[in-house]
Amino acid sequence: MIEIRRDLHMYPELSRKEVRTPEIITDYLRKLGLEVKTNVGGRGVVGILRGDKPGKTVGLRADFDALPISEKNDVPYKSKNPGVMHACGHDAHTAIALGLAKAFSERKHELAGNIVFLHQHAEEVVPGGAKDMVEDGALEGVDAVFATHMENAYPVGDVIYRHGYIMAFSDRFEIEVIGQGGHGAFPHQTNDAVVMASQLVNQLQTIVSRKVDPLKSAVISIGSIHGGEGANVIADSVTLKGTIRTFSKEVREKIILNVERITAAVAEAGEGTYRLDYQEGHPVTWNHHEETDIIVEGGKAVVGKEHVKEMPPQMGGEDFSHFLNTVPGSYFFTGSANKEKGIIYPYHHDQFDIDEEAMIIGAKTLAKAAILYFEKNN
Numbered sequence: 001m002i003e004i005r006r007d008l009h010m011y012p013e014l015s016r017k018e019v020r021t022p023e024i025i026t027d028y029l030r031k032l033g034l035e036v037k038t039n040v041g042g043r044g045v046v047g048i049l050r051g052d053k054p055g056k057t058v059g060l061r062a063d064f065d066a067l068p069i070s071e072k073n074d075v076p077y078k079s080k081n082p083g084v085m086h087a088c089g090h091d092a093h094t095a096i097a098l099g100l101a102k103a104f105s106e107r108k109h110e111l112a113g114n115i116v117f118l119h120q121h122a123e124e125v126v127p128g129g130a131k132d133m134v135e136d137g138a139l140e141g142v143d144a145v146f147a148t149h150m151e152n153a154y155p156v157g158d159v160i161y162r163h164g165y166i167m168a169f170s171d172r173f174e175i176e177v178i179g180q181g182g183h184g185a186f187p188h189q190t191n192d193a194v195v196m197a198s199q200l201v202n203q204l205q206t207i208v209s210r211k212v213d214p215l216k217s218a219v220i221s222i223g224s225i226h227g228g229e230g231a232n233v234i235a236d237s238v239t240l241k242g243t244i245r246t247f248s249k250e251v252r253e254k255i256i257l258n259v260e261r262i263t264a265a266v267a268e269a270g271e272g273t274y275r276l277d278y279q280e281g282h283p284v285t286w287n288h289h290e291e292t293d294i295i296v297e298g299g300k301a302v303v304g305k306e307h308v309k310e311m312p313p314q315m316g317g318e319d320f321s322h323f324l325n326t327v328p329g330s331y332f333f334t335g336s337a338n339k340e341k342g343i344i345y346p347y348h349h350d351q352f353d354i355d356e357e358a359m360i361i362g363a364k365t366l367a368k369a370a371i372l373y374f375e376k377n378n
Helices: 002-010 020-031 092-106 129-135 191-209 249-269 289-303 356-378
Strands: 035-040 044-050 054-063 112-119 143-156 160-161 163-166 169-178 218-226 237-246 273-282 285-287 308-310 327-336
Touching: 002 020, 020 044, 020 092, 020 112, 020 327, 044 092, 054 092, 054 356, 092 112, 092 143, 092 356, 112 129, 112 191, 112 218, 143 289, 143 356, 160 289, 163 237, 169 191, 169 249, 169 285, 191 218, 191 237, 218 249, 237 249, 237 273, 249 273, 285 289, 289 308, 289 327, 289 356, 327 356
Parallel strands: 054 112, 054 143, 143 327, 160 308
Antiparallel strands: 035 044, 044 112, 160 327, 163 285, 169 237, 169 273, 218 237
16 A cells, blocks of 8 residues: 555646546556446546445545645655645545455455445545546445545544534635726725725625524635735726635525625625626535444444544535435544654645555554444345
8 A cells, every 4th residue: 555655646646637546546456356437427436346245335435636736745755746746645545445455355255245446536626526426326336435534633543533514515706896997096086996805805704703603613714815916006806715614504505695795785885896606615524323333433443442533523625525415424534643753744735744554544444344334234
């Protein structure tokens, strides 16, 4: 698994531009004798391992796309593709799944059921590859699905789970505020888009503080604001980009309505107009109770009770939610940090790396989950 992971790490590929990675996955699975489907939902790869004994079918998902980040790690396996980096652990996820495919294929005579290896492209973009793979039939015949993710907020040796909501809706929006530009010395002759945009940033924050039940979670963040060029030139338009996160569909719909209402009111007050482009992102990620119990039981068998920890829900987004909306399953984190080795940086950081011992823990936990599922449901 280390050899595979390091190879993938050196040659990362961006979302929906993956070519080498799915070819490597396909070749590896075919050499193991698995039935392989390629170009699933675009660039996804599905490997089917049929056990010699009858039983249920478990899906194990691993994403394999990288990020547009220039790596700053000084390691032998540093990215060789300029401006592209595996900064989220997807190389490790893929290596885990391939390692499991090898281990299970060698003992398929003992396997009371089938395992479907779901190698997913384009997790880092919206819409992600999971939706496309589901729509292309990747989960046909699958009874339950599991996935893990490297997590440097926890040390190597920990398995981190949660029943129910674990990740949020992850919507995005873009607002263009349109006014009338002019000379900075004569603001009365303009409709200042910069002033309107500034008011809008502040007003959008009142949605969470004044329109959302304080006992329900929600986030509105403006991540980008662009407009104007010169110090003495009033801009005629400003563009804002942001994200909305929540666990509740009701809260989500209320936020969307209020974003439009506030934007319209601010634009009208400034005698301008606006354009709002709202993009629904990944659905909320909800772990099914029985399958999560299996992850907990499996994790305890691998690392011991004291290292299996329940986490609070977080506002990140994950398109594994599309798999969980189709069949029951669970998504968990595998601790991958090691302070003594300097492996402390969070994912999407240009110095992100993992303690590779985490891969064997993630692999064993997934393997145990599959076996437990067969034992409990066959």
